[in-house]
Amino acid sequence: MSSPILDVKSVAKAFGGNQVLQDVSFSIQPGEIVGLLGPNGSGKSTLLNTITGFEAIDAGQVLLQGRAIGRLPAHRIVAAGVGRTFQLPAMPKKMSVIEVAMAAATTQHGFWATLLGSPASKAAETAAREKATALLDELLLTPVRDLPAAALSGGQKKLLGIVCALMGEPRLLMLDEPTAGVHPNLRNDIVAALKRLNRQGMTLVIVEHDMHFIREVCSRCIVLDRGHIVASCKPAELASNERVLQAYLGGGAAHTVKQKEAA
Ligand SMILES: Nc1ncnc2c1ncn2[C@@H]1O[C@H](COP(=O)(O)OP(=O)(O)OP(=O)(O)O)[C@@H](O)[C@H]1O
Ligand SMILES: [Mg+2]
Structure with missing residues (x-):
């Protein structure tokens, strides 16, 4: 073993x-x-x-x-x-579904650095957006990706929770x-x-x-x-x-x- x-x-x-x-x-x-x-x-x-x-x-x-x-x-x-x-x-009230997913890209810090105005983070933000887009699609959340995350149904919040966990690429x-x-x-x-x-x-x-x-x-x-x-x-x-x-x-x-x- x-x-x-x-x-x-x-x-x-x-x-x-x-x-x-x-x-x-x-x-x-x-x-x-x-x-x-x-x-x-x-x-x-x-x-x-x-x-x-x-x-x-x-x-x-x-x-x-x-x-x-x-x-x-x-x-x-x-x-x-x-x-x-x-x-x-x-889920936070003022962030959209895709923003919540991108914010979970903890290894890249791209989204947060962009919010803080760091130009060097643009590539990381793009990578986080691409990954979030693909995962939202995989878990059938593309139609709601621009809605406030707090407005999702209970089941959709579960799916977004899975997307967020996967954004960190866990083992x-x-x-x-x-x-x-x-x-x-x-x-x-x-x-x-x-x-x-x-x-x-x-x-x-x-x-x-x-x-x-x-x-x-x-x-x-x-x-x-x-x-x-x-x-x-x-x-x-x-x-x-x-x-x-x-x-x-x-x-x-x-x-x-x-x-x-x-x-
Ligand atoms: N933050 C907390 N403060 C005080 N007690 C807590 C806290 N979190 C859990 N507990 C208590 O710990 C016990 C176990 O709760 P837990 O949520 O781990 O159970 P569970 O097995 O997940 O149950 P369920 O299947 O209902 O989700 C319960 O008695 C609960 O009240
Ligand atoms: Mg429990």
């Missing part, structure tokens, strides 16, 4: 007295598409936030290809090659419920786009509740329950995993299901 692209070691995170993540450890191999599952409130978004520098970790380590990134600020983690999307993307892309609230046609386009990115070498970690999506896209699943990892298995093995059943149904309910199956 090759060395992991991402190594999460004993990560812990609490908000006040609420211990949201405890002793969370797992590895992601290059080229994998891993689903991150768990009931509402189990800590999935918090885990993404800690890995990508949006929340400070209390304990543990996060390594990207062996390099410690667990205490870097978010923009340096992006620069190191980790992209992410948000469960509920917030590892972490998506928080990318298809929630997205029309089934668009969902299929997202599935196709993610598979294509993976074929091109991108590693993906995807928080999802939709089991069809998980079965269609993911080669492995990691399951969180109340801040602990309780399973790492293939999608087809989820339904027969006792700890996964307990996480989703509760101890008593899982027991009842077993009894009914036995009767």
Whole structure:
């Protein structure tokens, strides 16, 4: 087995007295598409936030290809090659869709330098515009590219979030419920786009509740329950995993299901 692209070691995170993540450890191999599952409130978004520098970790380590990134600020983690999307993307009111996409070209600084009047940045701005144009097209946002980003529908904001993450050309892309609230046609386009990115070498970690999506896209699943990892298995093995059943149904309910199956 090759060395992991991402190594999460004993990560812990609490908000006040609420211990949201405890002793969370797992590895992601290059080229994998891993689903991150768990009931509402189990800590999935918090885990993404800690890995990508949006929340400070209390304990543990996060390594990207062996390099410690667990205490870097978010923009340096992006620069190191980790992209992410948000469960509920917030968009600025006064920027158009294409401007938001261009502003995410963090490696080039072209858009911001142009705003600040630096003539040397023209080539970088052109490159960012070309890349944003192509990605908006790929994710079907060309018809709305000049609208205010805040005016997009919930599903379109999700798509723009993916465009923004891709503008940083990540090696590892972490998506928080990318298809929630997205029309089934668009969902299929997202599935196709993610598979294509993976074929091109991108590693993906995807928080999802939709089991069809998980079965269609993911080669492995990691399951969180109340801040602990309780399973790492293939999608087809989820339904027969006792700890996964307990996480989703509760101890008593899982027991009842077993009894009914036995009767
Ligand atoms: N910034 C915060 N401040 C305080 N508590 C927080 C914060 N962020 C998350 N939490 C708490 O952490 C717990 C886990 O939340 P999180 O959003 O990570 O769950 P989740 O698994 O993503 O759930 P869902 O499937 O509903 O999105 C919840 O109890 C939540 O209230
Ligand atoms: Mg969440």
